[in-house]
Amino acid sequence: MDVWLEILPWLVAMLVLVAASAFFSGGEACLFSLRQPERLKMAAGTRAQRLAATLLDDADRLLSAVLFWNLMINMTYFAVASIISFRLEKGSVAGSAWPFVFAAASLLALILFGEMLPKTLAVLAARSAAGFFAPPLTVAVRLASPILPGLQLMTLFSRRLLWPRFKPEPYLEISDLARAIDTSTTDAQLAEQEQMVLNNIVAMSDIRVDEWMRPRTQFLSFRPPVAWLDLEGRLTPSGYLLVTDREGSEVCGAVDLLELYEMPTGNLDRSATPIVYLPWCATIADAFQKLYQLDRDVAAVVNEFGDTIGILTYEDILDAVFTDRSSRSQRLMNRQPIEPCGDGVWHVTGVTGLRQLARELNITLPPSRSATVAGVLHEALQRLPVEGDEACWGPLALRVLESADHARMLVELTLRPVAAGEEEPS
16 A cells, blocks of 8 residues: 555556647647648638647658657656566565556556547537637747757668668659559449549649539529528529629628528628639649639639639539539530431530530541630620531531520531631631
8 A cells, every 4th residue: 555655646646648649649730730721721620730730741741740759758658667566576565466457557557548549539529629728739830940940851861871862752643643543443334433433533734614613604693681581492503692792793692502501691691701803714633623722612703804703512513523525515414415317417506615525536636725515606606606607626626506595595507618728717
């Protein structure tokens, strides 16, 4: 009994050290598990959340400080555990198995309560726990600041000594994805799906947003204030309530109607989140990266004059990646973009992209400033097409079948022989 009373203060010290180790382990897991969109939100949150975002701005410094303090705590913990084991061995319980049992229990306690459990809990509630960890970690980083340059120098020296030719891995290139398509799984059905998705991912870096956007005539926008009655009980075509500025000229916010689990009090436009603006020449890959980084769902596509000409939603991009032979006609008009009607004759919608047209018809099209079939007709006719208009463009003869609504134009394409020396329009 005298031995246990003697080691009681040391046991209390071990509990304190386990708690300190749990704090630094949990703080490390919590902060480094936050995604970029969550970090951006925290940068505009409470004071503690802003501290967390500031710490993550210099992640190397934060990680070095956390590892330093965790190392110091764990070394002290094992030193205290050794002292207790020594006193148990020399005390009244000499010759028993208590010192070995205590040493094993100390190790398991540190692993379970100082590492695994706090990291698991911190990751599960990373967003809410970040504000709790940030202030003490800020103090810990400042206290360790004088020795951090030395630690970083030792790390660099060790890396140069052990791996003198170590080089950072390059970023993933498009060619890497192309090789992944060729070396994917041997399962035929799964391989076909993987190849479809990978091919679509590769194509994202080539397809411009104006080829995939919803044109301005194909989405609804509302000028604030917006009430439920303005929707007339129907879902908008894009699934988003698009809110314009006070003048009603440009889209500036969006409300995801499918994620409104509760009816918001007041006007709907108060629940709108800002949107992303992209130039018409940006690619779908650019749009996806921008939306992901800023945690947005809608991008407005603007022309060289700064006017909004269309929108692109997160769901539109996912449709481009995971849908086989997806098209803007299917999304906007619920019809196939290209329908064969005979030998060398097709009916196509005006919003059909020229890239898709060349791929489906397996033909080479002349260069054009336009991205759609309707744009080609605008260039050829130098006016808005009407029903019955005809034009020739490269190997194709175009005839407008329907044009009551310019956004829902239907065109008949016919393959025609191009005479030698015939000039193709650019």
